[in-house]
Amino acid sequence: MRSTTPQGNCDVIQREPGQKIRIASCSLAGCFGCHMSMLDIDELVVEVVHHLEYCRGPLNDVRELRDVDVGVVEGALCNEDNVKVLEQFRANCDLLVAVGACAINGGLPAMRNHFGLTACLKEAYLDAEGVVNPEIPRDAELPRLLNRVRPIQEVVKVDYFLPGCPPPAAAFTELFTALIEGREPAFDEDMVRFD
Amino acid sequence: MEVFERADLAAAVVTAGGQHGNDPHNALQVCLQLQQQFSCVPADAVPMLAHQLHTTTGHITSLVSFYSFLSETPRGLYDLYISDSISDHMQGSRQLLHRLCLALGVRPGEPRLDGRVTVSPTYCTGLCDQGPAGLVNGHPLTRLDDSRIDTISRLIENAVPLDQWPRELFTVEHRIYRRDLLLGTPLERGDALRSIADQTPEEVLRELAASGLNGRGGARFPTALKWRMCREASSETRYVVCNADEGEPGTFKDRVLLADYADDVIEGMTVCARVIGAREGFIYLRGEYAWLRPHLEWVLQRRRGNDLLGDAILGDSNWQFDISIHMGAGAYICGEESALIESLEGKRGTPRNRPPYPVTAGYLQQPTVVNNVETLFSAAHIAARGSAWFGTSGAGGxxxxxxxxxxxxxxxxxxxxxxxxxxxxxxxxxxxxxxxxxxxxxxxxxxxxxxxxxxxxxxxxxxxxxxxxxxxxxxFTTTANFTRFFAHETCGFCAPCRTGTQLARSVVDRMAAGRAFGRDREAIDRLIDVTPALSHCGLGGTAMNPLRDLRDKCPQRYQALFSEDDTSVLHFDLEQELSEIKTLTGEIPEAEQ
Missing domain, CATH: 3.10.20.600 (Ubiquitin-like (UB roll))
Known part of the structure; x- marks a missing residue:
């Protein structure tokens, strides 16, 4: 495991020459839009693969997580599975980066908070017109839903935030470049946005 | 849930619309009338309203979602609000709210299933000097305590009509403990009008300027200058608006002035109308003061009868001015003058871009003077007695x-x-x-x-x-109360304020729960810098003051609210967060809830 040294009030990854930075990502209650934006770094990916190792996430379908430097989390927390994944990320990543409106503020998934979980499920599975065999789904395979959708920093410590819906590719570019160069990321004003 | 007959709704919409000229600028007033009749603005009535007022359904729903005193679902026969303003809070309003909810078997803000009652917390009702206070169907409840709460819940359970409730529950006292120039020397009705009748507007303005009177709503803009700018703006039509949206937590002076000195306030508006050349004026009365409206209407009517208002003021048919009352609906932001004007025009209370200022482009884009109740009250006294009288106690009266x-x-x-x-x-x-x-x-x-x-x-x-x-x-109780207040009252128009106030509230909630960390301290520092600097209007400009003051003035208390930074603890009780789904799927029986 590489060490992290605090510089100012943030942490920057320190690494040995030739050693790659280990990155993992996940999408909790999100739409994968942030991941799409992350892939939108275009030709930078050629440079990035020399320095970063993508060890876990929806892009390679690996579930295991160990000794990760940077965890990139998209999406809010809407069910118990989301909570477990986030807990795993926090426990195994030196730095946790919340990306996108859902991870940071709850975003679109959190709109259900205005109505309450019970009302939403009743409308969808019991009361709506055309429902046959009205029943609230219950299956061991189905993660149970939380009372409220929450942004991730309400539940774990988050080290960096990349706002936006999704954050522009340029913001990911700056994040990865800064990691590679071992400096604090610096975002231009137009990269920090809330919509 | 109560279902309304479409025919009843249609009749109500036609009546309410007709009483307001079917004018889309009166959409808020019409919605309030429906709210009063049905204890909500029913979804079925929205397209009818849009049709009747020649506007869109989007316009109507935008109002219902914006104003606290409009609701989509029926609030019931008894519509109660208990003030949680800091003054009431300090007198135990929170406990009283819970006591009432427990007695009635309701949750705060949720209508009871039988359609009998809804009890909600609200912010300042302007009765902080006799709190804890509240409102029931718009009527003020004062000096609430355990026994009064028990009485109220009994009356509600027995469905006793409001006019048979004990009068003492509604008694509002207007206590004035120190009188000086203004309150110490009463004004005869019409004094100010008679003394300016022979003066030119220029002379009145000079006198007002010499008095040093400035905006009593807090911004302190020179009143004479405001009137002059409006007078000199080019237009045929001008308006005077009395800002009676006294929403700042802890103020109730306007309530006392409107109750005991309404003539003086209206006289101030009439003087202003004469100076700027306005024929129409509005009193924008906050929704919490709806109970003052009958009194104000009565005063207006009496003045019309005495030739102090109407088509020929003091018998001069060239001097015409009349006033109508517009109700607010529980939105603090409408105290900001441009948001107030938007609300007067029947829209959401979103502050406008300035310039142009209301003095050149206000109500319906016409030059408009918006003055606080106390400013107009003071202006009437100055017009009657002269600037030297006002100036005797130092600059600015x-x-x-x-x-x-x-x-x-x-x-x-x-x-x-x-x-x-x-x-x-x-x-x-x-x-x-x-x-x-x-x-x-x-x-x-x-x-x-x-x-x-x-x-x-x-x-x-x-x-x-x-x-x-x-x-x-x-x-810290004060800081938390004010921070939550701003998060509730932000109009949501600009991101720095909308997001900043919510972030501040979430940190304050965690501070209160003992779950705030070093990183939250940094977040607050950033919010205190960024939110006021980037916000569209004064609400965002001041929303971080409570946190800033606690940080800068009470550092010991402030620091104690934060714990050492954490790394990987999960701040979460997963089982508690799964309680609803477990009940729904029968994993735990409902009785255990």
Missing amino acids: TKLHSVSGHCERPGIYEFPVGCSVGEVVTAAGGDGAIAVQVAGAAGELLLAEEFQRCIDLNTLKTSGSFIIFGPDHDL
């Missing part, structure tokens, strides 16, 4: 203070501009006070060592709110 909180005599105090904070505290019997919040949530927290500071134009502006905190008060 006197100012009314609404004093509440930990003191022996909460009420109204009129002091010369420039008096010290300590003088007011002493006069109100606030011995041992550790701090005072001047100018409400948007104002400033002053610790005891700052009590010698003077309340005047340059050093300490105030809207008139003056809340005293005694030795046992935890100042």
